[in-house]
Amino acid sequence: MKRLPRPHRHDVQIAVAGLAGGVLLWILGLFSRGSGLLGGGWALVPLAVTAALELLRRTRPQCAIVGGTAMVVADQFTAGNLATILMFTDIVYAAVLYGTSAAARRIPVTTGLISVAVTIGFLAWFRTPQALLVGIVTALVSFAPATTGALVRNHRDAAEAATLRAEQTALLAEIDRAQAVVAERARMARELHDMVANHLSAIAIHSTAALSLDDAATTGRALTVIRENSVAGLAEMRRLIGLLRDSGAGSEPVAAPTLAGLDALLARARTNGVSSGLDFALHDTRPPGAALPAPVELAAYRIVQESLTNALKHAAPGTVTAALAHTGRALTVAVTSPYGDRPGPRAPGSGAGLVGMRERAVLLGGTFESGPEPAGDGGRIWRVRAELPVVEGESSV
Structure with missing residues (x-):
C-alpha cells in the first residue's frame, strides 16, 4: 500500500492553529450564523475535517479542495464556524x-463562475439588493x-x-x-611549431652530420649552420614570448611575418639544405601591388615555412619549389619537393605540421591538400597545396 507523503511542517502549523482557533470560537459561542439545521456541536465536524485537509494542502491539493468544498457545504447546515471558512x-x-x-x-475560472451564479441566483430568489x-x-x-x-x-x-x-547563460558563457x-x-601551438620547428630541424640535421662525418670542414660548416639557426630560433622564441606576455602601455606590437619575407626564408632554407642536396626556388606569379588581408598573408607564409621545414626533414635531393598565384578571389600556395629515399641524416617528424597547415587554411574558409603525386620525369613529388580566400566576406574568420 502506498504511503501518503509526510505533510510539510508549515501545513501542520496551519492545521493546528485553525483547529485550535475554531474550537476556541465554539467554546465562546461565536458562530458565523445564529442557528442551523443541526446543533451547535455539529459545527466541530466540518472544522476538524477541514483542519485535517490542511495537512494535504501542499502534497494532495486536489483532494484537499474537493474535501474542503464538501465541508464548507456541510458547514452551512450547522451554526457555522469562521475558522472552517478561513x-x-x-x-x-x-x-x-x-x-x-x-x-x-481551471480553479480561478470555476470559482469566478460560481460567484457570478450565486449572485444571480440569490438576486432572483430574494429580489433585494x-x-x-x-x-x-x-x-x-x-x-x-x-x-x-x-x-x-x-x-x-x-x-x-x-x-x-x-544558469543557462552562465553555462553557455563557460562553454564559450x-x-x-x-x-x-x-x-599558440601552431605559431610555436611554425616559428621554431624550421630552426630545430636544421640544427638536428647538421648536428647529426657533424657527429657522423669525421671531416673538420664539414663539422665547421655544420656548427656554423647550427649557431645561425640557434640564434634565429631564440629570436623567434622571444617574439612569441612578446606576443604572449601582457605588454604595458606604450609598447609597440610585434609585426607578423608577411610574404615579403619569403626570399629570406628560402635563402635560409638553401643554407640549411646544402648538406642534403636540396635547392629551393620561388615562383611568385601574383600581380604586382596586389594587397592581401593580414590573416591570409600570415597563413600563406606559415604554410610555406612549414612545407620547407618538412622538405628539409624528408625530401630527396633535388629542387623544392614554392609557388604563389593570386586569382583575384583566392591565393593559391603550392610547395613541391622530391619524394623518395634520401641519403644522409633525417630529422624526426611528429605530423603536427600538416595538421597546423590544414587548420590555418580551414580557419580562413579555404582548402588544403597534401600527398605524393607522379612527376613528369617518371619520379614522384610531394605536393602541398592550399587555397585561401581573399575576398571580404568569404573568410570564416
Whole structure:
C-alpha cells in the first residue's frame, strides 16, 4: 500500500492553529450564523475535517479542495464556524499554488463562475439588493484566494524561469570561454611549431652530420649552420614570448611575418639544405601591388615555412619549389619537393605540421591538400597545396 507523503511542517502549523482557533470560537459561542439545521456541536465536524485537509494542502491539493468544498457545504447546515471558512480559503489558495498547471488555470475560472451564479441566483430568489452580499462573500471565500494563488504562482514561475535562464547563460558563457581557451591554445601551438620547428630541424640535421662525418670542414660548416639557426630560433622564441606576455602601455606590437619575407626564408632554407642536396626556388606569379588581408598573408607564409621545414626533414635531393598565384578571389600556395629515399641524416617528424597547415587554411574558409603525386620525369613529388580566400566576406574568420 502506498504511503501518503509526510505533510510539510508549515501545513501542520496551519492545521493546528485553525483547529485550535475554531474550537476556541465554539467554546465562546461565536458562530458565523445564529442557528442551523443541526446543533451547535455539529459545527466541530466540518472544522476538524477541514483542519485535517490542511495537512494535504501542499502534497494532495486536489483532494484537499474537493474535501474542503464538501465541508464548507456541510458547514452551512450547522451554526457555522469562521475558522472552517478561513481554512477553506487557504485550501483554495494552495490548490492553485501547488496544484497542476491545468488546475491552476481551471480553479480561478470555476470559482469566478460560481460567484457570478450565486449572485444571480440569490438576486432572483430574494429580489433585494442585499442578495449581492451573498455573491460578494462567495467571491471572497473562493474567487479571491484562487486569484491570489494564480498571481503568486505566476511570479514564482517567472522567478524560476529567470533563474534557469541565468544558469543557462552562465553555462553557455563557460562553454564559450572554454572554447576560446582551446582555440587560443591551438593558435599558440601552431605559431610555436611554425616559428621554431624550421630552426630545430636544421640544427638536428647538421648536428647529426657533424657527429657522423669525421671531416673538420664539414663539422665547421655544420656548427656554423647550427649557431645561425640557434640564434634565429631564440629570436623567434622571444617574439612569441612578446606576443604572449601582457605588454604595458606604450609598447609597440610585434609585426607578423608577411610574404615579403619569403626570399629570406628560402635563402635560409638553401643554407640549411646544402648538406642534403636540396635547392629551393620561388615562383611568385601574383600581380604586382596586389594587397592581401593580414590573416591570409600570415597563413600563406606559415604554410610555406612549414612545407620547407618538412622538405628539409624528408625530401630527396633535388629542387623544392614554392609557388604563389593570386586569382583575384583566392591565393593559391603550392610547395613541391622530391619524394623518395634520401641519403644522409633525417630529422624526426611528429605530423603536427600538416595538421597546423590544414587548420590555418580551414580557419580562413579555404582548402588544403597534401600527398605524393607522379612527376613528369617518371619520379614522384610531394605536393602541398592550399587555397585561401581573399575576398571580404568569404573568410570564416
